[in-house]
Amino acid sequence: MTEDETLGARVRRLRLDRGLTQKDLAEPRYTRAYLAAVEAGVRAPTDEALAHIAAGLDVDADDLRHGRPPGAAEALARTLAEARVRLSRGETDAVQEIAQAAEREAERYGLPELRCRAVQLTGEIELHRGRVAEAAAAYDRAASMLPPGRPALRAAVSARQAYCLQIDGATGAAVALLEAELRTVRAAAEPDPDAQVRLTTALVYTFLEQDWRERARRLEREALPLLPHVVNREWVAQFIATVAQLRREHDLAETERLLGEALAIYTDLGLTREIGICEWARGYVLRRVGRAGEAADCFERARTVLGDVGAVQDHAGATLELAEVRRLEGALDEAERLARAAADICRQTHHVECMAEADRLLGRIAAARGAPDAERLLRSAADRYAAAGLAAELVTTSRLLGEQQRATGDLAGAAESFRRGLQAATRLA
DSSP: OOTTOOHHHHHHHHHHHTTOOHHHHHTTTSOHHHHHHHHHTSSOOOHHHHHHHHHHHTSOHHHHHHTOOTTHHHHHHHHHHHHHHHHHTTOHHHHHHHHHHHHHHHHHTTOHHHHHHHHHHHHHHHHHHTOHHHHHHHHHHHHHTOOTTOHHHHHHHHHHHHHHHHHTTOHHHHHHHHHHHHHHHHTSSSOOHHHHHHHHHHHHHHHHHHTOHHHHHHHHHHHGGGGGGOOOHHHHHHHHHHHGGGOOGGGHHHHHHHHHHHHHHHHHHTOHHHHHHHHHHHHHHHHHTTOHHHHHHHHHHHHHHHHHTTOHHHHHHHHHHHHHHHHHTTOHHHHHHHHHHHHHHHHHHTOHHHHHHHHHHHHHHHHHHTOTTHHHHHHHHHHHHHHHTOHHHHHHHHHHHHHHHHHTTOHHHHHHHHHHHHHHHHHHO
């Protein structure tokens, strides 16, 4: 088969390969003359005629129409699945070549779902590298070519579009997009469980960032009955690892169980980056229940895994968490070094929330040292949190800024900061 082979030429080649005459292939439903016209390119076969011809040639009708080798769609799907695993291991350059080739092949062979998945994989590569704008553009392109009737694929793309919005500070737009998509999926005659769980996971993650824990728990309760019906095991693990972070100190054993379950799935699937994310999630919970030493160990392991696979922004996020632990332990020099390294990455990736977190952490370190730039850094953090719509973080940061201003004698500034925090708390309530 050549790349520019016409449908008629393809039919003729396959017919001759099988030792059939035009009469053999055409009858009893069509005439020899009709088949001759199809082979010559004079007539385009109807769908019914193409199905008849394909059956006579013992090939799939769509394979015949698009010139696909037998099993091409299945082989390409396997290639993309294997590339997903290789990306998690940090093989970004190789996976980029695979994604580009897969997109071309899917377009050539008329496989719109696999073409969309190839473009989505390109977005995953860019996100892995910390190139958020490029990732968002790829996800938008994938969304523009979504074939109908593929709710799970649509959910996957929408979840990533929302994540890019959140990174860019548009948290409200991210929530609106996810909630709208989830409503659409639930309104279907037969709601797809994979799509529901993928969108729910993305929403729970976003609600955690907003400290909307009760809303997140309600979503968890609604999604739990769907898990046994979800085909995509990676999405099951994502859900489990995300909701594990909702647990409080008295539920720590449950947190460990959930993260262990997610870790087992990721290990079985060979997803290295996601194993690092599990360690990060465990440290996140441990730090917030006061077990800083254990949390630091988790963040160190997460940083090692995420750094080894080149997951740029994830590595920066885990680094910020470790820096906060070191600050709590009084190791201010190490905390500052870690925070500044993470801040540089966050600025490059334009991750608004992480830039805010870095500013706040550096501001607290500066305040502990009595350094003059503490107020500037805390104010910058507050402004970033406000721009991102992260009310809970704005409340905390406004309080820290007000305390710093009061300590330096700026009572009017302190009052204004406390007032800003109270207004944010009202919105949060």
